[in-house]
Amino acid sequence: MSEKRQSIDMEEFAQKFANVYYVKLLFEKEVEIPYEELYKKLQDAFGEVDKVATSDLSSFALKAHTVDYQDVSGIPSQLMIAEMIPFDQSTIPDMVLHQCWTSENPQGLLNKCCYEIMVSDFLASGLERMERCQIIAKYIDVLLDVFPTCIALYWPHSQKLMPVEAYKNSQWYNPDFHFLDGGLNVRFFNVQDSEDMVVDTTGLFPLGIPDLQVHFHGIDHNFMIQYIYNFVSYLFVNGDIIKDGETMDGRNEHERWVCQHEDCLIAPSRVVLDVCPNEFAAGKRER
Template structure:
């Protein structure tokens, strides 16, 4: 029998208890699933859909296919080690795709990334611990109006306590810029917020590129780690 809209299912993860000092007890984290519901298209405007790079060749057409939704979350997990939380959510996303073969994709609200099921199943990473970034990290690309400059940034790291990244540049191959930010994001994901203002990172093609925390050029409002790409810097900053 079909379940009614907005039903709630929960499952306790007894192997992943979270300790709460105030109550002096451990509580198992819980996987929660809400729905199904009619999909709320007001979540996406044209600017968000424009960054659905996984949904090629027609991002608008793919977004239009999203008619119903299930909402998945991991409750009572805040006191788990961060990497354990992310690994659980990545595994949960895999499980949902297995249980619901008609599900066409997974939307990650904190990164504003929509990933088709086939793309999420083929992880971009060679390590299972990075599978969360297949949806939890969004690398965005903007052309700066009336210029030859480009803006690349990430969305999704701020929500997990790390700085998102920003690269304002010109004359760089876009695929190289995306790979650069992808690798740097994975480094921060593993090591934490360890890059301080004035520190440098290895640039594309060699050289040291200095980093500094700044307000993001593209919304949502947040502080990002801006990388100054030497001779490729945009905004007359070189």
């Protein structure tokens, strides 16, 4: 497998992460948005909340979660919700369905989705990463309470389609990581005509930290998937603190695997922290 592995300019990378984070709630049938009920539940969840607008795009300002900018400080971050519109199933890439591990029948789930409500944050990119992600996760929890007929969620930034139950039943031991139930996708690929495999992530890059990638052979892929999940939790808490050439534990604390920021091997285009698993490494690496 021919690869171009180059170290990435992290200052340039840091300028590209998402300023607005959005999620799509998917429905089988049309529903009305109960704005007043949503407003009251947001107050219960976030404290003092102001209504900024109620039209085709409604917004709620979170007075307890403010952002300082160069010319002004204390700007409340906001949560937005758009009106329901028909959902175009063709906007979901085939890769999303191929890497959907939370549904036994991803295509069947998608076929049921006829309408969407897009929700997002706004003026929130200046918040601390964990704070911002916990706000988004809590917002989705509130929305699923308000919209009991929602059947699926689509997270465009992580390219993850999932049934609602998969989000509600968090797989993370730490409630602070609940965002990752939807905001992270761990993918697995077999490389054609070889014994090589790739495990990578999507969803971290929009948060301003690199996604993860390991290209390997000769080791159980289930171990590598769990390894990546554990690595994600470390990056999520600590941020992009691993420098090119530094190492992380491999299969145990005595085995060291070298890390390097690189262009990804598999779309979408993004920066990844590539992990080189020593004798299990696949592909051509120029360290």
